[in-house]
Amino acid sequence: MTAERTLPLPGLASAPRPNFAWARHYLRSRAFGWTLVALMLVAWQVTASAIFMPELPSLSAIGAEWVLQMREGELAPALLETLRVAAIGYAIAAVAGITVGFLMGRVRIIWAMAEPFVELLRQIPISAILPLLILYLGVDDALRIVIVVIVASFPILLNSFAGARSLSRTMRLTAETFRLSWWQTQVEIGLPAALPYILVGMRQALAMTLVMAVITGMLAGNSGIGYFILEAQQVLNVRALFAGVLTVAAVGYLLNAIFLLIERRLTRWRAIGTAGD
């Protein structure tokens, strides 16, 4: 194959063309983006070490601060606290969003009952109801978890609804001809058919969950990595500030990567091209 490609074409350029296949492959893969990230970090490190700027500490200094804060400072407990709020909120949002969204898609009465509520509520920005939430819930755990639940449940709910609606007529009739009960139909056919949609919603919600868990730590209750960042700003510890921000980015990336792995495993059957095509 390569031999054929490198042969000079008669009538065209006489010199053999260099093979750029590896370059094309590289430029079209994510390794390209990662190289840019690495280059940027190198540029950062070089600039920050060459010119002293209080607002831009070098990466090595940030790294040292990160280790210190993780070992002896507040970063580790703050991170755990944020993850705890995120996990509880996300779990509740997933259960509520899948249940309500899926049932709305499968049971007409539930759709009729819930659709106006869902459509009204999702128009309201979370910031608009924040004062009310604080009034009712105080500035504790409850507030932080409820905020995460509200924000994360909508993408899960809407995608679960779409997934439940995606069930084809043939599949519904298949359940009927095999005499599945209502419950069996939902569990054996409805949910698996909706799963790819549900997972899309859960992945969108995952990113929002982390963002909200960080923000609520800044808003109220003075806890978590949000508060850690805020405090670092107040005492002008720019290194700690960067350490906090970069930790959030890394954790978000990691969570998303883990999610993708699970998603790919659960929907392996979809990754295959149809042999009959």
Place this chain on the structure above:
Amino acid sequence: MSAVRIRGVGKRYTTATGETVTGLSPVSLSIEPGSFISIVGRSGCGKSTLLRLVAGLEQPTAGAVEIDGAPVAAPPDSVRYVFQNYAESLLPWKTVRENIRFGLRHAYALEGREADPRQWDAVIEEKLAEVGLHGISGRYPAELSGGMQQRVAIARALASRPRILLLDEPFSAVDALSRAKLQDLLLDVWRSHGLTILFVTHDIDEALYLSDRVIVLAPGGKGIEEDAPVTVSRPRDQIETRAHETYLNLRGEILHRVLQEGAPA
């Protein structure tokens, strides 16, 4: 007693725009237990509609269907429908093995009895062998050709041990050579299980080769146009049967009738 009795059964659909469409004008039929009946006719003449009515998947707007003497209100235990669009009827998230197991778990014959899951793997391979498939039980439906998927759908239906099997154009995605093989496989299955089969096809030759009786539906859902017994002896043979005088005469008659019908509906 007839296995299936169709008394003046008709179906009118109302479309999303409020239009009324005739799916099938009232028809009457009586189907003997253990017989192989084919239903042919142009696209849109109501073949699938008739099958859905027999399967209890739709309620008629006129008349009633009886299975073993009892009127059909919901899908009966003893009837399984193999759908025209097999690609959507197999569960794509289940492997072939799991799809067949789905049929086994929902077998009416096993209801109430404790089925032994240890024997299932052997039964699954046996069902697949009956439709001529080997060594594919670990694959997903998307990893099979169209004809293989349709055969898995048939094996799944067989696994649920129906007495009446409804097949909606099961071999339409299959090339002529494999088709002849599949027809013979189906006849073997029919005989060995003692099934009553209603078989929908576009292909008059296929209908004649397989059936005890061929029912021709008139275009535009106008009902039964012809109900012809196929008196060619069994077992049938792809070469001999198709050259048989009775077969050829019948084929000529039916083709003549269908072609006379004029412009397509």
